[in-house]
Amino acid sequence: MYKIESKNVDFFYGASQALKNINLAIKPNTVTALIGPSGCGKSTYLRLFNRMNDLIDNTKIGGQVLIDGDDIYAKGVNVDSLRKEVGMVFQKPNPFPKTIFENVAYGLRVNGITDKKFIEERVEETIKQVVLWDEVKDKLKKSAFELSGGQQQRLCIARALAIQPSIVLMDEPTSALDPISTSKVEELIYELKAKYTIVIVTHNMQQAGRVSDTTAFFYMGELVEYDNTKTIFTNPKVERTQNYITGRFG
C-alpha cells in the first residue's frame, strides 16, 4: 500500500501548465527527494499534497492525488483534517512572533486542545524529538526570534510535528542554514523517517543522496525519472537526469 500516489496529475496556474501528467507512488516511512532546476514545478507539486495550492487564485488540478488510498481532491474532503495529517516546513524558518513554547503549542491550541498538562507534555516531547530540548529548555518563554536560524528551523519542524501528522513536506528546509545546522536537520530527517513519510525538495544533490530513499527528477513540469536514490546517483537511466546531477545542464 502506498502512502502517497499521484495519478496523471496536471496543474495549471491560469492558462500556464506547471505540471504535466505526473505519476508517482511513495511508500510509507520513506524519504523522497524532489530535484530539478528552479521553476520545474517541485514546490507546486509538493503543495498539492496538503492542498496549499488551493489558496492560490485561478489554479486548476487534473488527475488524482491519493493519500492512504483516498483522493484528497474528492468532494467533501475536510481540508483542515488533511493539513493535520500533512505537515509542512518551509525554506526560510518562519516561527511565529511568539514564545518558543507557544510556537509548538500553537497547532494544538488551533485544533481545540485546551488541557494544559497535555499541551506541556506534547510540546516537550516534540522539542526533544527534534533534538532541540537541551538548547531551549531554559528559555521556553523567550521569543522564538532569539534562536539561531538553524534552531528556528528545527523549532518549525517541531511545530509541524506537534499535531502528529503522518506526512511531512519540506521545501528546501536547509537552504538558509549553515553546514552544522544543515547536518542536524539532515540527521533529524533520517530519524523521523521511522514515524513519518517525508517528501523534501532540495537543490543540494549531496543532500538528496544523503537523506532520501527515492529521488524524483523534474524538468519543465515533467517527471523525467523516479527511482531509488542510489540508482539515480550511480546509474541514472535518462541522459537528462545524468546531465543535471553531474552539473552538465546546458
Next chain:
Amino acid sequence: MSHLDIELQQLKAETIKMWTLVNLQLSKAKEALLKLDKDLAREVILGERRVNAWELKIDRDCENIFALFNPVAVDLRFVLAVLKINNNLERTGDIAESIAKFVINVDTDFDKKLLEITRAVEMYDGALFMMEEVLEAFDKLDTALARKAFQQDEILDDINVKVNTVIADYIKNHPENIEPPLYLISVIRKLERVGDQAKNMAEEIIFYIEAKVLKHRSKAEKKKE
C-alpha cells in the same frame, strides 16, 4: 568545459601515460628475456620506481576529485574505474620487474629452446597485445575492443595449463638441468597474471562506459556514437 571535466581529462591522460609506461616495461622485460640482456633487465628494474610514482600520483588525484567534486553517475564510475585500473597497472609493473629479476638471476647458458617449447614467447606476445588493446579501448571508449580481452585471456590460460606437461617432459630428458625450466614456469605464471590484470581492466572499462548507454536514448542517437 567545466572544472570537473578538466580534472577528469587530466586523470585520463595520466592513466594513459602510466599504462604506456607499464607496457614499455613489459616489452623491455621481454627483450631482456629473449636476449638474456642483463643491462636491459636492470633498466626495467629502475623503471619500476617511475611506475610506483605514477601510481601514487593517480591515487592522490582520484582522492582529490572525490573530496572536492563529489562525482556522481558516469563521473563517479570513471574515477572508480581509474582507481582500480591504476591498481592493476601497478601490479602489472611489478610483474615486469620480477621477470627482469629472473633475467638477472638466470645463468647465461640458459637453454633458449625452452622458450619455444613452453610457448613462453607466444604467451608473452599475447599478454602484450592484450595490454595494448585494452589501453586503446580505454582511450577510445570502445567496449567491443575491451571485450576481446576475454577471449585473448583464455588463450593465455590454455598455454599456462599445458606448460606443466611440457616442463615435466623437459626435466625428465634433462635431469642435469632442472633450474631453468622451473624458473621459466614462474615466468609463465606471471604472464598468466598479466592476462588477468588486463581482463580486470577491460571489465572496469565496460563498467564505466556501458552504464552510459542510456535506455531511453533513441536508436539513432546511439548509432551516432
